[in-house]
Amino acid sequence: MGKRITIDPVTRIEGHLKIEIEIENGKVKDAWSSGTMARGFEALLLGRDPRDASYVTSRFCGVCFSVHQMASARALDAAFGAKVPWGGTLLRNLVMGAEYIYDHMVHFYHLSALDYLDIMAIAKYTGKDPELNKVRDKIVSLIQRGDTFPLTPRYEPDEFCVKDPDVVISAVKHYLDALQMQIKAKNMGVIFGGRAPHYQSIVVGGVTMFPDINQVARFHSMLDELATFVNEVYIPDVISFGMGPLLPLARAGLGGGHQNYLCCGAFEMDEVGSKLLFQPGVIVGLNPVEIKIKPFNPQKITESVHSSWYKKESKPKHPYDGTQVFDLERKDAYTFVKAPRYNNLPMEVGPLARAFVDKDATLLGLVKDYGVKSGVVARHAARAIETKKIVDAMYYWCDELTAAMVKPGFKIHDTEHWDPPAEGEGTGFFEPPRGCLGHWIRIKDKKIANYQAIVPSTWNASPRDERGIRGQYEESLIGVPVPDPENPINVVRVIRSFDPCLACAIHLIDPKTNGVRKFLVE
Amino acid sequence: MGNLLLSDEGVGVHVAQRLMEIDFPPEVEVVDGGTDGFGLINVFLRADRLILIDAIKGGEEPGSIYLFELDECRPFPDDYKTSLHQISILEVINLSGLIGPLPRITIIGVEPKSIQMGMELSPEIESKIPRVIQLVKEEVQAALSGSDRGSLHDMSQP
Numbered sequence: 001m002g003k004r005i006t007i008d009p010v011t012r013i014e015g016h017l018k019i020e021i022e023i024e025n026g027k028v029k030d031a032w033s034s035g036t037m038a039r040g041f042e043a044l045l046l047g048r049d050p051r052d053a054s055y056v057t058s059r060f061c062g063v064c065f066s067v068h069q070m071a072s073a074r075a076l077d078a079a080f081g082a083k084v085p086w087g088g089t090l091l092r093n094l095v096m097g098a099e100y101i102y103d104h105m106v107h108f109y110h111l112s113a114l115d116y117l118d119i120m121a122i123a124k125y126t127g128k129d130p131e132l133n134k135v136r137d138k139i140v141s142l143i144q145r146g147d148t149f150p151l152t153p154r155y156e157p158d159e160f161c162v163k164d165p166d167v168v169i170s171a172v173k174h175y176l177d178a179l180q181m182q183i184k185a186k187n188m189g190v191i192f193g194g195r196a197p198h199y200q201s202i203v204v205g206g207v208t209m210f211p212d213i214n215q216v217a218r219f220h221s222m223l224d225e226l227a228t229f230v231n232e233v234y235i236p237d238v239i240s241f242g243m244g245p246l247l248p249l250a251r252a253g254l255g256g257g258h259q260n261y262l263c264c265g266a267f268e269m270d271e272v273g274s275k276l277l278f279q280p281g282v283i284v285g286l287n288p289v290e291i292k293i294k295p296f297n298p299q300k301i302t303e304s305v306h307s308s309w310y311k312k313e314s315k316p317k318h319p320y321d322g323t324q325v326f327d328l329e330r331k332d333a334y335t336f337v338k339a340p341r342y343n344n345l346p347m348e349v350g351p352l353a354r355a356f357v358d359k360d361a362t363l364l365g366l367v368k369d370y371g372v373k374s375g376v377v378a379r380h381a382a383r384a385i386e387t388k389k390i391v392d393a394m395y396y397w398c399d400e401l402t403a404a405m406v407k408p409g410f411k412i413h414d415t416e417h418w419d420p421p422a423e424g425e426g427t428g429f430f431e432p433p434r435g436c437l438g439h440w441i442r443i444k445d446k447k448i449a450n451y452q453a454i455v456p457s458t459w460n461a462s463p464r465d466e467r468g469i470r471g472q473y474e475e476s477l478i479g480v481p482v483p484d485p486e487n488p489i490n491v492v493r494v495i496r497s498f499d500p501c502l503a504c505a506i507h508l509i510d511p512k513t514n515g516v517r518k519f520l521v522e
Numbered sequence: 523m524g525n526l527l528l529s530d531e532g533v534g535v536h537v538a539q540r541l542m543e544i545d546f547p548p549e550v551e552v553v554d555g556g557t558d559g560f561g562l563i564n565v566f567l568r569a570d571r572l573i574l575i576d577a578i579k580g581g582e583e584p585g586s587i588y589l590f591e592l593d594e595c596r597p598f599p600d601d602y603k604t605s606l607h608q609i610s611i612l613e614v615i616n617l618s619g620l621i622g623p624l625p626r627i628t629i630i631g632v633e634p635k636s637i638q639m640g641m642e643l644s645p646e647i648e649s650k651i652p653r654v655i656q657l658v659k660e661e662v663q664a665a666l667s668g669s670d671r672g673s674l675h676d677m678s679q680p
Contacts, residue, residue: 043639065556197561
């Protein structure tokens with residue numbers, strides 16, 4: 001039996017994930033991924049008007065709320081028989097596109113980059129750049145005040161961490177710039193999202209925000225600014241880190257896991273939906289030289305509760321039939337996350353899955369030219385490459401919108417199908433930044449009879465199934481080097497590369513741990 | 523701030539919804555912050571003065587109301603070691619401070635009774651909302667009179 005250690009929580013900023021690993025001879029021998037917070041918000045939807053679903057589900061999560069609104073609206077579109085007009089689709093795409101830019105940038109700079117930097121090297125910067133000197137002085141003064149969240153705490157830098165003061169300081173400068181940029185991306189999303197946080201404009205049948213030409217112009221100019229940052233800062237940073245100091249990790253394929261990938265497809269590029277920006281497809285056992293894509297068939301999705309704190313079931317269920325009956329007494333369970341499987345296989349979802357299913361030329365170029373293998377570095381690279389793809393598509397959607405708006409009969413909503421059907425069911429798939437998201441709704445007597453969601457992190461963070469097959473996080477950790485059990489930095493790098501988000505956002509301020517003195521009013 | 527799906531955890535949002543019905547002067551903006559983390563940086567940086575309403579776990583009777591300044595609240599748990607923790611609203615405030623001057627921030631909190639799944643407030647909490655609104659109005663009044671304006675937490679400068 002090796003030494004067991006627990007990392008809890010793993011996420012730098014968005015939490016509720018616990019990873020337990022067993023180490024033998026300096027490497028991970030076995031791993032368990034555990035979601036430590038009960039979900040099951042679906043139960044709140046039962047008996048409600050189906051149209052409430054897109055508002056209620058947008059409160060599922062504090063980080064990825066709008067994508068639930070989107071998946072929910074798509075499930076309702078299917079159940080109501082609504083046909084979203086091209087204008088509605090374009091506006092949905094633009095709001096979601098803004099979400100992608102925001103999400104991917106924040107993931108790289110604010111949630112991940114500090115695993116690859118020795119932040120303390122910043123004090124040694126001796127260059128003349130006045131901007132960088134300002135950054136250095138600011139960070140050093142924070143360190144001296146002992147007030148360095150979110151730049152610290154951190155694991156001890158290892159041999160892969162960048163220690164060159166010039167590189168570190170420019171990365172930290174970009175960290176601060178990206179904070180400004182993510183504000184712009186959020187503001188851009190609000191233009192058509194209606195309000196923020198928690199956009200409200202995406203509903204069954206389309207959207208509720210009728211655009212005017214000034215809004216499109218404003219959106220366009222904000223997109224210009226973000227595109228410049230993505231192309232001139234974000235992508236070069238990811239490539240110069242990944243193909244520079246992190247190349248050994250990239251070539252070793254740290255954190256590759258099962259190498260099964262699933263993308264459910266997203267972002268219509270034409271009115272009839274015949275062409276998508278992200279093609280749907282499934283890869284079983286990646287061979288990067290000859291990628292074989294199987295068609296994605298939603299009927300092949302099941303969810304197992306074999307290792308989860310829910311009432312045992314005789315066999316895994318299709319999401320339409322899924323339930324959430326907790327059973328906290330089960331000794332063989334270790335997580336609140338269920339185990340989704342596709343054709344009985346665990347899948348990775350997210351940017352790397354989308355890139356491989358799309359046979360993305362840029363990513364496959366890195367595989368070919370640098371010998372990059374599937375894993376941590378490839379995941380960060382896929383995310384950056386995809387951000388550019390989204391930005392380019394957003395220009396196209398803006399142009400399409402401008403053209404559509406001046407045509408007579410321009411519509412953003414299918415008002416014919418606003419009333420719920422007496423009976424019906426519908427599935428809504430979408431590809432949020434973190435990967436495949438599915439919502440399933442069943443309607444009876446014009447009310448919600450059942451509602452289930454399988455979120456991206458459920459796929460990636462899933463536990464073992466009936467056959468004992470590990471989930472993707474767990475499998476990705478096998479063999480990962482942990483020379484020092486006190487400093488499991490590689491484990492954290494692997495998990496964070498997936499952009500885990502199990503946050504259902506309880507964010508109570510706890511005056512005990514936060515050290516609030518007494519301020520009782522009454 | 524708060525999660526509407528977790529009963530009393532959403533008290534801040536319930537208060538915000540009532541505040542939106544009040545006819546405040548144009549310089550007052552009511553924001554339903556929901557559970558957004560990073561998205562609120564934006565809100566924090568554009569305010570001259572911020573009153574944050576949230577559920578607070580202070581160990582008093584459910585329905586107890588707390589009022590304190592951000593200064594009086596430390597963002598780091600005492601027993602902090604190598605583990606990384608999830609973002610809390612206090613950390614979002616810190617993050618905002620890295621790129622701009624922060625306004626003076628007052629936190630008004632209500633001790634929850636239940637944070638179970640549900641979209642309604644407990645009666646004990648519901649009955650405290652008028653008092654919370656009154657406190658908010660007093661803070662707003664003081665802010666508008668100009669006596670308490672100014673940036674106290676400018677971490678954007680060395």
